[in-house]
Amino acid sequence: MSQRSLKAELSEQRLSQNLYTAQCVREGELEAAKQMSIPLYEVMQVAGETLFDWIQTHFDHQTNILVAVGTGNNGGDGYVAASLLLADGYRVSLASVDPARQLSGDALLAQQSWLANGGEVADIRLVDTEHFELIVDGLLGTGLSGAVSSSYQSVIQRINQSSAHKLSIDIPSGLDANTGVTLGACVNADTTITFVGIKTGLVTGNGKQRCGNLIFKQLNIGESFAHLMKARARLIEYTDFAPLASRALNSHKGNNGKLLCIGGNNGMAGAIRMTAEAAMRTGAGLVKVYCHANSSSSIVQGRPEIMASSENLLQMLEWADCIVFGPGLGQTSWSQETFNQLFSYLIHQDKPLIIDADGLNLLSHQLHALNLSYLIMSPHSAEAARLLDTSIESVENDRYAAATKLVENYGGNCILKGAGSIVHSQVATYVCANGNPGMSTAGMGDVLSGVLGSLAAQGMTAPEASLFGTCIHSAAADLVADNFGQRGMIASDLFDYLRQLVNRK
Template sequence: MQAKALYTAQQVKEGEQKLSTELGIEMFELMERAGKAVFEHIKRCYPNNHNIHIFCGSGNNGGDGYISARLAKASGYNVTLVHIGDLNRVKGDAKIAQEKWSRAGGKIETLEEVTSKQCDLIVDALLGTGFEGELSIEYAQVISHINLSDADAVSIDVPSGLCSDTGFVSGECVEATHTVSLIGLKRGLFTGLSANYTGEIVFSGLGVSDAFNKENPTNISLISKAEVNQHLTKRPKASHKGNFGRVLCLGGDRGMFGAIRLTSEACARVGAGITRVVTQPENVSALVSARPEIMVFDWRGNSNEINDHLWWTDVIALGPGLGNSSWGRSLVGYSRTVEKPIVVDADGLNLLAKTPDFNSRRVITPHPGEAAKLLNSTTLEIERDRFASAKKLQLKYGGVVVLKGAGTVVYDGDAYWVCKNGNPGMATGGMGDVLTGIIAGLIAQGLSLAVAARVGVWIHATAADICAEADGERGLLAADLFVPLRCLANGL
């Protein structure tokens, strides 16, 4: 999958119509290419699956399915095609595709007729990118049938039941093994609940993607390794620790020193010059013994001491293990007295929700539950449209928003970036604390807030993937990320 620009369904629809006119390519020709791309994928990935069931809807997605069916039949595959919905509603190019299928000797069968037939592979051409809202009972039943089958499923453009703009699923959705995305990658394929349904995403530009991307600029893109490594340049040979920034990590109330310990080490592992922790007195010895390279100070409420720390630092990491006591609330208050870059997570976000302010120098890294508190909303509403939620957070709080979760979304007020890396093993305590330290450490080394956020998110997720590949997802610990983290921070 080469493309990294992401689009809404409307952008792709309007863009392909415009391209059709400008390049002199009939829209039906693009449909033919789409159907062929899906069939070529089937031949490549499923050369021995000769009994194919193709489920078509009444729109253009169904038209793509009819073309794939015709090509598969002509190549000797045993194709069973089921049309869902009113055949009289099939119009335009989809109608042409349907008629060509019929002229080629293809039959249209009912769901009841195919339940007893052998099936090696399913093609989902039911709804495509035009779907949003709630499924009809008929479509829900068909999708349930597909998911109950033992056969793999290939979805055309987007798994039916998934909103291609948001990645949200409100009911039944095809659980695809592969999704063949056409002309432009749809943004909803890479965030939120989509991870449960898309399977492997395969891209086909249908021979027009370069022209499409040129004519249709977008402010949403995937974070790529190439872009990340552009920002991780080699250090000059004559360097010293003062060249790479000073980070102050504030947190670790009583009984919660592990969080700030993870944050501080992550900060050091990505290359911050000096990392300092301010924490509760009883945490000092444990932190120093665990990581002697970190400077650790206790704080008992003295204003001169904390002001000295804030004056010293280039970047603040606030929140991990901070708690909700007067000790933590005081640190939040003091952090607001200086105009320095700050990364806020965990308890820092919970306290921010109680006393909101706008700060253009801040990166916030909420998971959906924290985002709901920040917006006085619900987790369901946050997940319903993660792009819109990130925008609301940025408008209210400023700076850069990192909305964590499957397909983390980064938004800086102008552009969005989505991280397709990461795995379910990251659903464990301490992962967010590590991310906070990574981003703060990168800012300290001179990266802008937006660049540090997306580079940090990618490094964090990719380190977790390396660990999961080696030892599995279950049992992955936040501290396991430190070794691959260092390699990735060096562009390796």
């Protein structure tokens, strides 16, 4: 199968869709089918046809295909797809975790159709998975609660060890559909085709990794379902945003935003330098840096447009329209003194604040709301864990809950960074569809802080800046990866692409 064709298919899919909990999808599927007078078995048949169509597009008839099924409706989808493959002349085998078990409902109807067409149900424990080039995973669905049983775990491990392409039906077996956590064992899918509504756990953290290429298909009830059910969150990408408005012909630097970036402790000048330059490349009119005395010369070297000083913080705060606090700040006595000065000022002067890095680590000792009308926090999972006085594992086990709790505790808006960054405010939750593993490198968060500060200084609201800034930052990294690859990407590679994206017509 061509990797290029997979990439093309993914890019053609519009993944900017509503995200739902598993329970919501199950309940909504029933209600939508009822309102449309469509039997659920017909929905299952459409799901099987969708799987068949994808396989037919990507694999030829000489491919050895194994359809691995469980005893629920995911298995039913697998039976339907296997029947269509068999009828079309594919080399398809079907194996069950529990072939002797009596099925019920629509899954039974699908199994009976498979058997009536000459298919057989093998015991998957006796099947050599290395014999196949494609394994269709229909073992477990969204109804899974608790750890995967030992019999399923052993099958999942064997599937993962296979070199075959792994196509998961609706969700990789063993994945928590709501959080993306692995429930003991989980199929590492290369492709996941999810139906009716995208489940929240498929697009962030561990779930994003486990799904591989995610494809969404509404089936024949999707539109009705979308009208009936309320989304938990929304998946969004850079191309969903309209281009930024053109500037007035008589604009000047003073009305394009005055941003103060605070950080750059002794020996840590690079972080705040990248923040400042990112802010300028995304349109801030004037950028100043307050830093340690030993850092100012290295910050302005090679970028004279940045104004850096280690004196008169109060005057710089008065000058600024917006403040970025944290990149390269450290946690020394100088850091703490700077923290105290800033927050003493903000008690009396409510100005937009973007806080990241060691600014968040110092904030974690406060554990109370900041009471600012404009606040954006952008922690990664370790910083979020400190802010919530919990473990990194706890944060990653439910990234949605962690982002919600951060906003409840501190107010404002939260960007929980990582694969599928979550952007949460008091009114809505989004997941960024842009981004790639090449971003796992030093300085990426510092650049994001600069982007957020620039947009805030130019007049965007906190929810707007959080959402647009996260997407444009990740989209710039995607452009770097497309042109040069993911490995070797560094944070400053994003600057030219950020500039292109904010000037998109």
